[in-house]
Amino acid sequence: METLYKAYKDKAQFFLVYIREAHPSPEKGQADEQRAKQQLKRFGDKGITQPKTMDERMIAADKCMKDLKLTIPILLDSIEGDYLNAYGGFQAGTVVIDIDGHIAYWTRGAPNGAKPTEAEAALKKLLSAGGGAIRETWAGVKIPSEKPASDDNKPATTQQQKGRTK
Amino acid sequence: MRYGGVTWRAAVLSIAAGVLASAASWAAEPATRDNSGARQKARADSRPGAVTLDPGQAAPDVALYPLTFAADANGQLVGTIGKEKVKLSDYKGKAPIVIFSSSYT
Numbered sequence: 001m002e003t004l005y006k007a008y009k010d011k012a013q014f015f016l017v018y019i020r021e022a023h024p025s026p027e028k029g030q031a032d033e034q035r036a037k038q039q040l041k042r043f044g045d046k047g048i049t050q051p052k053t054m055d056e057r058m059i060a061a062d063k064c065m066k067d068l069k070l071t072i073p074i075l076l077d078s079i080e081g082d083y084l085n086a087y088g089g090f091q092a093g094t095v096v097i098d099i100d101g102h103i104a105y106w107t108r109g110a111p112n113g114a115k116p117t118e119a120e121a122a123l124k125k126l127l128s129a130g131g132g133a134i135r136e137t138w139a140g141v142k143i144p145s146e147k148p149a150s151d152d153n154k155p156a157t158t159q160q161q162k163g164r165t166k
Numbered sequence: 167m168r169y170g171g172v173t174w175r176a177a178v179l180s181i182a183a184g185v186l187a188s189a190a191s192w193a194a195e196p197a198t199r200d201n202s203g204a205r206q207k208a209r210a211d212s213r214p215g216a217v218t219l220d221p222g223q224a225a226p227d228v229a230l231y232p233l234t235f236a237a238d239a240n241g242q243l244v245g246t247i248g249k250e251k252v253k254l255s256d257y258k259g260k261a262p263i264v265i266f267s268s269s270y271t
Binding site for chain 2: 001004005008011012013014015016017018019020021022023024025046048054055058059060061062063064065067068072073074075076077078082083084085086087088093094095096097098099100101102103104105106108116119123126127
């Protein structure tokens with residue numbers, strides 16, 4: 001992530017959105033305290049409980065940034081999870097948005113990871129096409145940039161058109 | 167002694183048969199032993215609240231506060247919450263955006 005940011009920061013806007021903790025330290029008396037303790041044996045305890053305020057989330061993000069020596073700009077997801085609700089539901093992931101404001105690449109992330117190599121490939125394609133002309137699915141099937149008049153019965157194209165007119 | 171020998175032979179044969187049956191079942195159902203993460207992905211997709219975004223779809227617009235830094239009395243940088251939210255749509259027509267979402271834990 002940091003490597004990708006340093007390589008392309010002059011050509012694209014990068015953000016790390018700091019979302020809710022996936023494996024926070026258990027709080028005393030919480031319903032699943034024992035289960036949380038078991039999970040921490042696997043993921044390690046960083047001493048961060050689930051933030052309940054934006055200040056607590058900011059402190060966790062600050063610690064993360066300093067410990068990992070990150071330089072990528074960080075945005076803080078709201079406690080209600082505005083970003084996760086819009087882009088991922090509940091897990092970490094990666095998104096590449098083209099210059100026109102359309103999704104060029106999206107992956108849910110966990111449990112398969114952020115896939116920075118795939119994100120880089122999508123970004124390279126965008127940049128080589130001027131930043132906004134590529135419309136390509138994961139399967140490599142190109143989506144027409146304009147809907148042909150006789151193509152009304154194609155559901156995939158119709159869905160893309162609907163998305164673009166939002 | 168002979169009786170015991172027969173029992174041991176029967177036990178070994180039944181274990182071998184069990185192993186062969188398991189191997190045959192394993193080979194016959196490759197989809198159920200997929201280690202590629204497809205099952206995990208399917209499980210994640212089916213969870214309540216799961217969002218799926220397709221290439222070409224308009225990116226949802228969100229506005230979030232940035233993490234900024236200010237120097238304390240000792241000159242050390244301390245994290246603070248930025249005063250103004252950053253809106254993703256503000257970058258439309260200016261630059262592609264790459265977003266990673268994660269937490270420390």
